[in-house]
Amino acid sequence: MYSTTLIPASSSGLAFASPIQRTHRKQHHHVRWHCSSLSAASGTATQVSTVPWGCDSDSLENASALQKWLSESGLPPQKMSIQRVEVGKRGLVASKNIRKGEKLLFVPPTLVITEDSEWTCPEAGAILKKNSVPDWPLLATYLISEASFMKSSRWSNYISALPRQPYSLLYWSQAELDRYLEASQIRERAVDRINNVIGTYNDLRLRIFSKHPDLFPEELFNIESFKWSFGILFSRLVRLPSMDGRVALVPWADMLNHSCEVDTFLDYDNLSKGIVFTTDRPYQPGEQVFISYGKKSNGELLLSYGFVPREGANPCDSVELSVSLKKSDKSYKEKLELLKKYGLSGSQCFPIQITGWPLELMAYAYLAVSPSSMRAQFEEMAAAASNKTTIKKDSRYPEIEEQALQFILDSCESSISKYNNFLQASGSLDLDVTSPKQLNRRLFLKQLAVDLCTSERRILFRTQYILRRRLRDMRAGELRALKIFDGLRNLFQ
Numbered sequence: 001m002y003s004t005t006l007i008p009a010s011s012s013g014l015a016f017a018s019p020i021q022r023t024h025r026k027q028h029h030h031v032r033w034h035c036s037s038l039s040a041a042s043g044t045a046t047q048v049s050t051v052p053w054g055c056d057s058d059s060l061e062n063a064s065a066l067q068k069w070l071s072e073s074g075l076p077p078q079k080m081s082i083q084r085v086e087v088g089k090r091g092l093v094a095s096k097n098i099r100k101g102e103k104l105l106f107v108p109p110t111l112v113i114t115e116d117s118e119w120t121c122p123e124a125g126a127i128l129k130k131n132s133v134p135d136w137p138l139l140a141t142y143l144i145s146e147a148s149f150m151k152s153s154r155w156s157n158y159i160s161a162l163p164r165q166p167y168s169l170l171y172w173s174q175a176e177l178d179r180y181l182e183a184s185q186i187r188e189r190a191v192d193r194i195n196n197v198i199g200t201y202n203d204l205r206l207r208i209f210s211k212h213p214d215l216f217p218e219e220l221f222n223i224e225s226f227k228w229s230f231g232i233l234f235s236r237l238v239r240l241p242s243m244d245g246r247v248a249l250v251p252w253a254d255m256l257n258h259s260c261e262v263d264t265f266l267d268y269d270n271l272s273k274g275i276v277f278t279t280d281r282p283y284q285p286g287e288q289v290f291i292s293y294g295k296k297s298n299g300e301l302l303l304s305y306g307f308v309p310r311e312g313a314n315p316c317d318s319v320e321l322s323v324s325l326k327k328s329d330k331s332y333k334e335k336l337e338l339l340k341k342y343g344l345s346g347s348q349c350f351p352i353q354i355t356g357w358p359l360e361l362m363a364y365a366y367l368a369v370s371p372s373s374m375r376a377q378f379e380e381m382a383a384a385a386s387n388k389t390t391i392k393k394d395s396r397y398p399e400i401e402e403q404a405l406q407f408i409l410d411s412c413e414s415s416i417s418k419y420n421n422f423l424q425a426s427g428s429l430d431l432d433v434t435s436p437k438q439l440n441r442r443l444f445l446k447q448l449a450v451d452l453c454t455s456e457r458r459i460l461f462r463t464q465y466i467l468r469r470r471l472r473d474m475r476a477g478e479l480r481a482l483k484i485f486d487g488l489r490n491l492f493q
């Protein structure tokens with residue numbers, strides 16, 4: 001995602017800013033940066049926040065100030081208002097009847113944050129642009145910079161209404177990821193993402209911040225503030241298809257929560273010249289209005305947005321199944337080389353949905369179980385297992401189909417047993433907490449993990465059922481064919 005160098009580092013090595021009050025920048029603007037909420041994941045939080053870098057995620061006070069400021073700044077009257085809601089804590093609720101097919105919102109471009117937005121400290125923005133910093137790291141730095149100017153930033157009301165702690169997996173410590181998400185492949189994605197953010201920050205620090213400490217003091221521009229700003233971007237940034245995929249933070253519109261049942265998303269409307277979305281259903285006053293954050297699995301929603309939909313509610317849900325070549329396979333090296341040629345490895349994950357598994361997984365399974373006598377077909381199997389080729393993927397190899405299905409079933413069952421172990425043990429986790437705050441956090445994370453693992457295991461159970469049935473039918477068919485063959489042989493003897 002980022003074009004900057006990625007330098008992996010462990011979350012335990014993070015430097016936490018200490019409570020300071022310092023003169024910042026040429027304008028002698030006083031900034032106090034504290035990171036109590038940001039360091040909460042490590043359980044070492046002791047500091048108190050004095051700068052309004054966001055608010056509690058269910059605070060309506062800051063949301064009302066945001067609403068007022070937006071109206072004064074050109075947001076036209078809306079048919080919705082920010083309210084406390086059951087799904088998503090704060091959300092947009094219909095205040096008037098809303099028809100199906102109606103265009104809602106109309107946030108003008110002047111109220112949208114993009115990489116072209118003006119900086120309160122223009123020198124800082126100019127340096128980032130001169131260094132060709134890509135949109136995501138640029139916006140992450142912009143948010144921190146604007147937040148540090150507090151009331152002097154035009155986005156102060158917006159930033160004050162952002163959650164102080166976006167609950168994405170960025171906020172989970174390595175120990176929490178290991179403890180709660182051991183069974184799920186989403187753990188690897190979270191670790192990669194955290195390392196990605198740390199690498200991006202380190203790159204910016206080395207290339208830019210350390211050379212301009214007056215504009216980017218480390219007390220403000222540190223890994224903890226970057227985790228916050230990236231957390232905000234992952235959970236609120238939208239890609240606008242009608243603006244060539246440009247990314248933007250859209251105040252007001254980013255108060256809309258996600259529903260797996262709706263199919264409408266935010267976009268720039270060339271006609272009305274604003275950000276809108278078209279409703280795909282009617283809403284009555286008092287009903288919460290939703291959009292779709294995209295066709296994402298429960299794991300992906302947890303990764304970026306910090307929530308898991310109700311069990312069975314997400315038709316786009318999927319689970320990553322890990323499969324591997326056997327090292328004892330006589331053709332192991334040859335197969336591995338071919339997989340590498342097509343961008344794959346000896347251990348690979350494929351997404352499984354409740355409705356089935358991809359053809360790529362079947363091709364990988366064929367390759368994994370094929371004997372050396374099928375060497376001539378290895379390459380087409382490896383190519384079909386990759387999603388980077390357009391090669392025909394539905395080739396069947398009837399002579400090894402049963403072994404291939406058994407191979408997927410074995411991987412599926414080994415994965416199920418990991419989920420079983422976690423879910424059985426989850427009742428007895430977390431007895432070692434020392435404070436009520438820590439207990440609340442752990443219970444909250446554990447509940448998210450239990451919800452995710454239950455939904456992922458459900459897909460694996462379904463896959464196991466289908467595979468077992470298919471194998472049983474295949475074996476019964478083979479038996480019947482064998483019996484017919486024996487019968488015919490007896491007849492002619």
Ligand SMILES: C[S@@+](CC[C@H](N)C(=O)[O-])C[C@H]1O[C@@H](n2cnc3c(N)ncnc32)[C@H](O)[C@@H]1O
Nearest residue numbers: 087088090235236254255256257258305306307
């Ligand atoms: C774009 S913001 C939506 C506004 C947000 N509720 C707020 O108060 O700032 C995305 C965040 O809203 C929450 N959210 C959105 N949809 C949700 C849902 N279906 N269930 C639970 N939380 C949801 C998550 O915390 C997510 O990170």
